[in-house]
Every structure is written in C-alpha cells, then in structure tokens.
Amino acid sequence: MSRRYGMVGLGHRAQLYVDALAGDWSDTGTLVALCDTNRTRMSYYNPGNRLPVYGPDQFPDMLAGIDALIVTTVDATHADYVCAALDAGVDVIVEKPLTVDEPGCARIAEAAARGAARLIVTFNYRYSPRNTAVRELLASGRIGRVTAVHFEWLLDTIHGADYFRRWHRRREHSGGLLVHKSTHHFDLVNWWLGSRPSLVFAQAGLRFYGPDGAGVGSGPFGLDLRADPRLKALYQDARHEDGYVRDQDVFAPGVDIDDTMSVLVRYADQSVLTYSLTAYAPREGYRVAFTGTRGRLELEVSERAWCSTDAALDPTAGKSEEETYERLTVQEHWKPAEEITITRGAGGHGGGDALLLDDVFRGPGDDPLARQAGWRDGIHSVLTGVAADRSARSGQPVHFAADGLSLTG
Structure with a gap:
C-alpha cells in the first residue's frame, strides 16, 4: 500500500529520505508535504513548488493529510513533533536521537502508550x-x-x-x-x-x-559553504530568513x-x-x-x-x-x-542506510536480528x-x- 509521507525538518539529513521516496522506494509511498521554519530550505527540496509547505504553526494542518511523518529537525524539537503526530494517529519515523532529555522521553512514552500509531527510530x-x-x-x-x-x-x-x-x-x-x-x-x-x-x-x-x-x-578548521553547492543552497542562501550560521568558528565562544x-x-x-x-x-x-x-x-x-x-x-x-x-x-x-x-x-553507515530504508519503507519482515528500533x-x-x-x-x-x-x- 502506497503511503502519504510528510517531512518536518529540511536540512542536510532530509536528503536521505527525499531521495529514497523519489527513487528506489517510490513504490512504497509519496512525499506529499513539507514543514520547516525556513522556506528557502523547503524550496530546495521542492523544485517547481509541487508540494504544499507548512510553517511550524501550521503543522497540525499538515498532519491531517498524511499517513506517516519523517522527523529530521533539530534534536530538541523532536519530542514536540513526535508527540503531536502520535496523538493524531500518524506513524512516525524519527532520526536519532529520539529526544534530548528526560522530560522529552517521558512525554514520548506517554504518547506512544495512549495511542496506536507506530514509532521507528532510525539507528542506521x-x-x-x-x-x-x-x-x-x-x-x-x-x-x-x-x-x-x-x-x-x-x-x-x-x-x-x-x-x-x-x-x-x-x-x-x-x-x-x-x-x-x-x-x-x-x-x-x-x-x-x-x-x-x-x-x-x-x-x-x-x-x-x-x-x-x-x-x-592548530590547523585548517574553517568551512567554506560556497565550496559545496548543496550546503550553500541549504544554509548560506537561507541565512537571511532565520539567521542560522552553519559555518561557525569551532574555537569561538x-x-x-x-x-x-x-x-x-x-x-x-x-x-x-x-x-x-x-x-x-x-x-x-x-x-x-x-x-x-x-x-x-x-x-x-x-x-x-x-x-x-x-x-x-x-x-x-x-x-x-x-x-x-x-x-x-x-x-x-x-x-x-x-x-x-x-x-x-555499499553506501552510508557501512551499507546500513539502504538496509534501514528498506526496513522503514517496506517493513522489517521476519528479522531474527530485531534491527528495527x-x-x-x-x-x-x-x-x-x-x-x-x-x-x-x-x-x-x-x-x-x-x-x-x-x-x-
């Protein structure tokens, strides 16, 4: 069954899932909605503005039109998006870490226990x-x-x-x-x-x-975003919207x-x-x-x-x-x-990324190793x-x- 996927968080890590649903796993589902704090970054993943886009305040509206949510936002925001999706009956695929603190863990445990939606943490x-x-x-x-x-x-x-x-x-x-x-x-x-x-x-x-x-x-620690077209488009060209500096000095206060x-x-x-x-x-x-x-x-x-x-x-x-x-x-x-x-x-994480994506989008099947987290x-x-x-x-x-x-x- 083809599923409707929404994605929240359109930074560098989102590419893995965008490519998957546009490529080898396109038969399993379709990316139908994007949500981020920065519209320039959303545009990078949305050529021709084919997909509807949402700001964080519109996130509940996005949930109403999807079957599953992929969370690739800043770690400290994971719990908010995960809990909202679970409470709306929407399955969740979330990048590690699941959240960043003990209160976030408690909130997610409570949301998972009171609903039927599934949650997968992607431990590649x-x-x-x-x-x-x-x-x-x-x-x-x-x-x-x-x-x-x-x-x-x-x-x-x-x-x-x-x-x-x-x-x-x-x-x-x-x-x-x-x-x-x-x-x-x-x-x-x-x-x-x-x-x-x-x-x-x-x-x-x-x-x-x-x-x-x-x-x-002690060495060459600077990063020039202009040297990578993708990093430039996602961060340098998007800086005017939210002021996020991707290339900070590692030795700065x-x-x-x-x-x-x-x-x-x-x-x-x-x-x-x-x-x-x-x-x-x-x-x-x-x-x-x-x-x-x-x-x-x-x-x-x-x-x-x-x-x-x-x-x-x-x-x-x-x-x-x-x-x-x-x-x-x-x-x-x-x-x-x-x-x-x-x-x-072959591929990222010692060949783990492709196996993970197959598990996430096609299901784990009878896996004696119990790899799905x-x-x-x-x-x-x-x-x-x-x-x-x-x-x-x-x-x-x-x-x-x-x-x-x-x-x-």
Missing part, C-alpha cells in the same frame, strides 16, 4: 553488516555470556569538528554529543547485549574546541558541549561497558571488544584514515591516505583467534547519554528506574 548502525555480524556471533554463544564491553569511538577533525560549527555546539539544542552522537553507540551496545543500562558514571569535558581549547590555532568523554555503564544483566568518545582524533573509526565466559570478540573499524583537505572546505571531503578497513575476530578459550569474513555493504530503544539510548552527562557534572553515579524508562538519581 544496527544495519551495518559488520555490526549485525557481531550481533549474530554474540547470539550464537561463541564467547559465552558477555561480562564486559570496551568501546572506543573516534571522530576525526573533519567530522568531529563539524558538530562544533553547527547548532549541535549548544547543549540546549543537541543534548551534547553524549546524547546526539553517543545515542548511536549506546543503542548498539543495548542491542548487541539484549539488555539495558541500570547505572551510569561518567567524566567529560571540553578540551580541544572552544576559545580556550587545546586545538586553538558559545560552545557548551563536551569533546572528550568517558563513561562506565552497568547493565541489567550485570555486564559492564567502558566507553569513550573523542571528537578531535586524526582518523575516524571505532574499536569494540566483548569479553565473555568462553572467549573474546573484537571488532576494529577504520571509517576514514587520516585526511588531507584544502582548508577543510567540506566536512564530507578529504583524500584518504590509506584504505579504510574493518576486522572482526573471535577467540575462544584455549583456541587460536579466528578472523570472520564480513561482506561489506522502537520508542523504548530510543529512550534507553537517550537516557544513557543524559545519565552520563548528569554524572559528569555532579560527580555521582546515576541510576535507572526498574523499567529503564526514567532515571532515579
């Missing part, structure tokens, strides 16, 4: 072949019961720096990287383990970016999020996670290791090797000086290590970041309620 990394291979291996029992997870994520000075140019640099908009970015990673661990967090302790700080950061004067984070998490199954996120590494990728009662599983991924750019003109640009790679090994007790072959996917998954991942942020500021551990849907301290 669940669909990356390397990450699904980890899930399969853990479920097979090769390393026994998992007791400890060590997870290090590196954002390089192209990708990582970009969070400090955009609206993400303000905690009130993004919840900080422990929410906006780490929600991906916390969700992966929750999903890999089939468990949920029960206690969080963290340390975090702003060490590299901002006016007093160690990176001041106003940054209040962290760039260096370390987190300890205890799970309901008594396993423990040691996690770190650094937003100014010379390369991009991650390492995760699972120690179990029968052995150990390790995944190492280089998503982008060290890059040389012409004054970092484009946050997605760069000339890689060595190949990216992914390496998955399993070693059972008293046996040699075995390298597991991974079939690499719902509102509970979204809340568990958001609250892990919220708890970590709270702990880093208080110096105290933060506990989850018994159902994992709220915090108790």
Whole structure:
C-alpha cells in the first residue's frame, strides 16, 4: 500500500529520505508535504513548488493529510513533533536521537502508550553488516555470556569538528554529543547485549574546541559553504530568513558541549561497558571488544584514515591516505583467534542506510536480528547519554528506574 509521507525538518539529513521516496522506494509511498521554519530550505527540496509547505504553526494542518511523518529537525524539537503526530494517529519515523532529555522521553512514552500509531527510530548502525555480524556471533554463544564491553569511538577533525560549527555546539539544542552522537553507540551496545543500562558514571569535558581549547590555532578548521553547492543552497542562501550560521568558528565562544568523554555503564544483566568518545582524533573509526565466559570478540573499524583537505572546505571531503578497513575476530578459550569474513555493504553507515530504508519503507519482515528500533530503544539510548552527562557534572553515579524508562538519581 502506497503511503502519504510528510517531512518536518529540511536540512542536510532530509536528503536521505527525499531521495529514497523519489527513487528506489517510490513504490512504497509519496512525499506529499513539507514543514520547516525556513522556506528557502523547503524550496530546495521542492523544485517547481509541487508540494504544499507548512510553517511550524501550521503543522497540525499538515498532519491531517498524511499517513506517516519523517522527523529530521533539530534534536530538541523532536519530542514536540513526535508527540503531536502520535496523538493524531500518524506513524512516525524519527532520526536519532529520539529526544534530548528526560522530560522529552517521558512525554514520548506517554504518547506512544495512549495511542496506536507506530514509532521507528532510525539507528542506521544496527544495519551495518559488520555490526549485525557481531550481533549474530554474540547470539550464537561463541564467547559465552558477555561480562564486559570496551568501546572506543573516534571522530576525526573533519567530522568531529563539524558538530562544533553547527547548532549541535549548544547543549540546549543537541543534548551534547553524549546524547546526539553517543545515542548511536549506546543503542548498539543495548542491542548487541539484549539488555539495558541500570547505572551510569561518567567524566567529560571540553578540551580541544572552544576559545580556550587545546586545538586553538592548530590547523585548517574553517568551512567554506560556497565550496559545496548543496550546503550553500541549504544554509548560506537561507541565512537571511532565520539567521542560522552553519559555518561557525569551532574555537569561538558559545560552545557548551563536551569533546572528550568517558563513561562506565552497568547493565541489567550485570555486564559492564567502558566507553569513550573523542571528537578531535586524526582518523575516524571505532574499536569494540566483548569479553565473555568462553572467549573474546573484537571488532576494529577504520571509517576514514587520516585526511588531507584544502582548508577543510567540506566536512564530507578529504583524500584518504590509506584504505579504510574493518576486522572482526573471535577467540575462544584455549583456541587460536579466528578472523570472520564480513561482506561489506555499499553506501552510508557501512551499507546500513539502504538496509534501514528498506526496513522503514517496506517493513522489517521476519528479522531474527530485531534491527528495527522502537520508542523504548530510543529512550534507553537517550537516557544513557543524559545519565552520563548528569554524572559528569555532579560527580555521582546515576541510576535507572526498574523499567529503564526514567532515571532515579
């Protein structure tokens, strides 16, 4: 059945869904309405003004004419749009993070419970072949019961720096990287383990970016929007409407999020996670290791090797000086290590984007990996970041309620 989709939030991330509904997934539905605070950005995705457009105050009118809503707005606004759509009986597809704080989680949980509309959180990394291979291996029992997870994520000075140019640099908009970015990673661990967090302790700080950061004067961190026609059209040409500056100086005042984070998490199954996120590494990728009662599983991924750019003109640009790679090994007790072959996917998030879109628009079918994420998954991942942020500021551990849907301290 072809569905009528509306989209709220017409920034960079909207392109994934616009292209999907105009391309390989056009048989599943049609984009019939757009909503944004900025009409220039809506025009970019609406050549010939074919679709009706709505401002935020007209959002209820848009809901009346659609079957499902795609939410790609600033993170702090997600809860408002998600709850309004659910209460109107409209299904929701929302970009991670589901929301940015505990009140937003509570509002969404209440809206989801009182209505019949469905909510999907788009965790692309669940669909990356390397990450699904980890899930399969853990479920097979090769390393026994998992007791400890060590997870290090590196954002390089192209990708990582970009969070400090955009609206993400303000905690009130993004919840900080422990929410906006780490929600991906916390969700992966929750999903890999089939468990949920029960206690969080963290340390975090702003060490590299901002006016007093160690990176001041250290390299080419400027961004020229004119070098990318799409960024220019979406942001520079739209600035006159709302004053939003997409290319802020990463070392200018106003940054209040962290760039260096370390987190300890205890799970309901008594396993423990040691996690770190650094937003100014010379390369991009991650390492995760699972120690179990029968052995150990390790995944190492280089998503982008060290890059040389012409004054970092484009946050997605760069000339890689060595190949990216992914390496998955399993070693059972008293046996040699075995390298597991991974079939690499094409496209974004290690091939995960196409699989995610197929799941979102065609349905998950009989997926033994349970990759499609719902509102509970979204809340568990958001609250892990919220708890970590709270702990880093208080110096105290933060506990989850018994159902994992709220915090108790």
